[in-house]
Amino acid sequence: MRAEQKKKLAVYTATGCRACEQGILDLNYQVSEIGRFADPVFWPYVLGTPWEALQDGVDVALFSGAIRTEADRQAALKLREKSQLMVAVGACAAFGGLPGLADLGGGAEAPAAAAAGGAAEEDKPTLPGIEPQTLCLSQVVKVDYVVPGCPPTQNLLWAAVLALVCRGESPARLSYAAARLPEPVAEAMASGMLPPRGTTFAGEKAVCGSCSRVKEEKKFGTVKRPYQEYQETGRCLLEQGLICQGVATQEGCGGICTGVGVPCRGCFGKAPAIFDPGTKMVSAISSTFDSKDAKEISGLVDNFVDLAGTFYRYSLPAQCSLLATPDQSSETDKGCDRCRG
Amino acid sequence: MSEQEFQPKIVAFLCNWCTYVAADAAGVSRFIQKPNVRAIRVNCSGMVDPSYIVKAFASGADGVLIGGCHPGDCHYISGNIKAMRRAPLLKKLLTELGVEDQRFRLRWIAASEPSHFQKTVNEMTEEVRKLGPFTRKKKNAKRSAA
DSSP states (O other), X not given: OOGGGSEEEEEEESBSOSHHHHHHHTSTTHHHHHHHHEEEEEOHHHHOOOGGGGTTOEEEEEEESBEEEHHHHHHHXXXXXXXEEEEEEHHHHHHOTGGGXXXXXXXXXXXXXXXXXXXXXXXXXXXXXXXXXXXXXXXXXXXXXXXXXXXXXXHHHHHHHHHHTSTTTOGGGGHHHHTTSOHXXXXXXXXXXXXXXXXXXXXXXXXXXXXXXXXXXXOBOSOBOTTTOOOOOSBOTTTTTBOXXXXXXXXXXXXXXXXXXXXXXXXXXXXXXXXXXXXXXXXXXXXXXXXXXXXXXXXXXXXXXXXXXXXXXXXXXXXXXXXXXXXXXXXXXXXXXXXXX | OOTXXXXXXXXXXXXXXXXXXXXXXXXXXXXXXXXXXXXXXXXOGGGOOHHHHHXXXXXXXXXXXXXXXXXXXXXXXXXXXXXXXXXXXXXXXXHHTTOOGGGEEEEEOOTXXXXXXXXXXXXXXXXXXXXXXXXOOGGGOXXXXX
């Protein structure tokens, strides 16, 4: 393959922990394969490349992290302008992620206070301005593809990289990921086409669909946290009194957390058929209360702490129907028809 | 009631067998009620999914009322018990998302209690009016700590 045919790749993290970028490096031996198909012209975290490297534009931008500061917004706009395909990688870019929970606490004051703490005036770093609300990528620019997860699971991330970066080069390798993806996506990938625009690289149902635990009659005595009590009986975790969000969460991970006894935390965002993940969880948990007495029920409810932070742990800015900000992507409808096919 | 006074929008999910009949009877009996309630007839209070309530608030309701049969009187045996189990947990979530306590209510009103329905509606309208319009403000959110 000639060098000029290589896809140009940009990888960037806004407000986030960079575990998504680690996830790309964590593709094991496959990561060296990327080098055969793509030229990572802009990857500040790994290669220390400056912004000037984007001058000639890139084919695919993998963007992770939430939009929390003005610098994040500028980065998103710049990458959208310079890139043909914009991919939101990870829960932060896809739905706002953990940084989004900052909005519950009143937002902008915290970083300013932290910056002032103790440091001498001249030593204080210059912080970029804070956005009034934490946003996910699609609330700032148009997003072509979404790879959810915190961090995205290896097989789906690799499927996305293969489909978008190494297009049509090795369809046979996709078969294992294709089994987890919706049929049209898998078909497009296998035939070397770009998957339909707006595709989320995840399954179509809820995590319960791929969880192997045994579901019996659900009864909820007291709420427990994962460290408090857990016995490997192979039974549904929600039935054991743990807040497992598999019922409200999009599938695709293959139930890897629930498989080892850790309740689902909802990092793939809500399943497509669900209106709001929080209300779905309220419905699922309250239906397991084993009581007909109003006082007893409110006693049970007192044991729950931080429902908003639990149910919308990864998705508050985008999927909480009461607090979410609508998408504002129409203005930057760029680079989306040029590169189809 | 002056023209300028804030008129809250209250969405009421009323059970077909008890509270809706009570609401009907309250009208037929010419009880004086505040005109702020938008009644939605449902078969049972047990079918009111928490998402209906959140959707009502998200679509501009200032208050939501669920009316069902008294516990033990449910036409479907235990539908209202389901509503009873859901309400406290949902209320807790709503409070954390910045919806004040008084905006969401669950009441048991039998078919023979139109005056109770009238009282509930009038009380709720006045209390929600005092709170003012519901706005999505993250700052109202009160989180419960561990």
